[in-house]
Amino acid sequence: MKETWDALIQRAEHLAAKSEATKELLSFYAELLRAQKEIYESLRGRKNWLPTGVLEEDLTVVRTLVPGLLRVVEVHGPAALVEEARALLRIGDDKIDEMLLAQWREPIDAQFFAKAFLQPYARWLAESGWRPVDRVFERHESRCPFCGGRPQVSFLQAKEASAESGNRDLICATCLTTWPFRRVVCAYCCEERPAKLGYFHSPEFGHIRVEACDTCHRYVKGVDLTRLGLAVPLVDEVASAPLDLWAREHGYTKIELNLIGL
Ligand SMILES: [Zn+2]
Ligand SMILES: [Zn+2]
DSSP: OOSOHHHHHHHHHHHHHHOTTTHHHHHHHHHHHHHHHHHHHHHHHOTTOOOOSOHHHHHHHHGGGHHHHHHHHHHHSOHHHHHHHHHHHHSOHHHHHHHHHHHHHSOOTTOHHHHHHHHHHHHHHHHTTOOOSSOOOOOOTTSOTTTOOOEEEEEEOOOOTTOTTTTEEEEETTTOOEEEOOSSSOTTTOOOOGGGEEEEEETTEEEEEEEEETTTOEEEEEEETTTOTTOOHHHHHHHTHHHHHHHHHTTOEESSOOTTOO
16 A cells, blocks of 8 residues: 555545534544554564464464554444443453454454454555465455455556556555556456446545446445545545445445445
């Protein structure tokens, strides 16, 4: 991922100040990103330690950082998550380990805490050059080539004309790595017949569209950086929550829920 944690945090704060409708959502997201940055920096700054790619072995270090994120959610989160954070602060390390390992091995996008926690771990794993070892996944062009995660968001950017992939990339929901993807293809089932693919805009979000597929009935949101270069795909994806409601009302299921659960 090219964006630093600070770039994500600043974009979330900027958008929070701009819109009353999504202010609460984005303020919480900014706090969450700060907690994730702290986890990432603790892992990265740890002396004589690198992740092994086997989460079970890395847990002795990784699990010590869980309470920090839980406390942030306890203070800033919505009511339902606050309850859950409190419950998790009370359970033993073995239960926390179980939760993280289950999510690592078979990710479920509605598993808020485990997903929020594993993103900075997986990002550091990707950046430090190790590969996940204890995570079995199918190799498929619609899956992250590093960790097998599903795409959280798609984005368009101008690249040199010779680039084979065109100019569409996907961002992994698990490790936040970016990979190039064909432009007019479903990011879930790889449907490529144009008649089966729909792109929906709303005037409110000129640089974002819902990219929907009528074969698998899944969708992902696409952020067009050629229209708004200041956009940060991961954050603008969260900020455009009304598009998720629209997509759901029209019978589409998101490929991967974002960290805010939309
Ligand atoms: Zn990944
Ligand atoms: Zn599809």
